[in-house]
Amino acid sequence: MSDPSMKLYMVPLAPNPTKVMLYIAERAAAGAELPVEQIVVNTLKGRHRQPEHLARNPFGTLPVLELDDGSHLIESLAIVEFLEERFPDGALREADVERRARSRDLERVVDLRVAGPMARYVHAAKSPLGLPPDHAAAAAAEESLEGPLDYLEALLDDGRALLTGERVAIADCTMQAALQFLRFVDADLLGDRPNLRAWDARYRERQAAQAVLKW
Ligand SMILES: N[C@@H](CCC(=O)N[C@@H](CS)C(=O)NCC(=O)O)C(=O)O
Numbered sequence: 185m186s187d188p189s190m191k192l193y194m195v196p197l198a199p200n201p202t203k204v205m206l207y208i209a210e211r212a213a214a215g216a217e218l219p220v221e222q223i224v225v226n227t228l229k230g231r232h233r234q235p236e237h238l239a240r241n242p243f244g245t246l247p248v249l250e251l252d253d254g255s256h257l258i259e260s261l262a263i264v265e266f267l268e269e270r271f272p273d274g275a276l277r278e279a280d281v282e283r284r285a286r287s288r289d290l291e292r293v294v295d296l297r298v299a300g301p302m303a304r305y306v307h308a309a310k311s312p313l314g315l316p317p318d319h320a321a322a323a324a325a326e327e328s329l330e331g332p333l334d335y336l337e338a339l340l341d342d343g344r345a346l347l348t349g350e351r352v353a354i355a356d357c358t359m360q361a362a363l364q365f366l367r368f369v370d371a372d373l374l375g376d377r378p379n380l381r382a383w384d385a386r387y388r389e390r391q392a393a394q395a396v397l398k399w
Pocket of ligand 1: 244259260
């Protein structure tokens with residue numbers, strides 16, 4: 185494979201970098217070692233706010249993918265979709281246009297309606313970055329999760345193994361990255377949703393999950 189100089193700037197545990205790390209690990213488990221070097225930017229030490237990282241991404245967030253020409257992609261889904269298209273052999277994307285749209289649709293629902301509130305909950309309840317606790321914000325984030333989690337629970341009612349069906353999809357990576365962040369602060373917001381709990385246990389057995397997840 186080419187592009188030996190691509191670099192993923194990331195930090196383990198943080199949900200958006202973990203989404204990309206899980207994706208890369210899923211590709212590896214399926215036989216495609218993507219030529220992406222992974223480099224930790226220590227957010228606990230504030231390295232993401234220093235000029236070196238701001239030169240990569242003026243918003244100071246992670247992940248960032250540095251391409252071989254030195255340019256950067258700074259959004260996790262754009263990074264994953266770039267890697268899908270750049271290395272299409274064995275990519276996760278569906279061949280069928282409607283299935284591909286549904287898969288992307290679900291990833292957006294998980295990211296915007298589930299992973300976002302879960303991250304807000306973590307930062308409001310017990311921020312790893314040391315933000316002050318905000319109990320009202322934590323409660324609001326928790327409440328906003330009810331509908332989206334019910335939606336996912338209902339999807340899994342048909343017995344599918346993974347969020348979009350039998351094949352792993354980016355939505356699975358996004359969801360699991362969010363759940364790891366909750367586990368890190370000993371939080372569990374899945375409630376009485378046996379399908380989601382079974383999916384969580386199943387996903388965490390996967391080779392990619394075992395390789396990437398720390399909590
Ligand atoms: N929409 C962006 C969000 C990136 C983001 O907010 N990353 C978090 C880690 S999960 C971050 O870098 N937070 C540090 C900060 O905002 O100071 C993406 O999907 O990549």
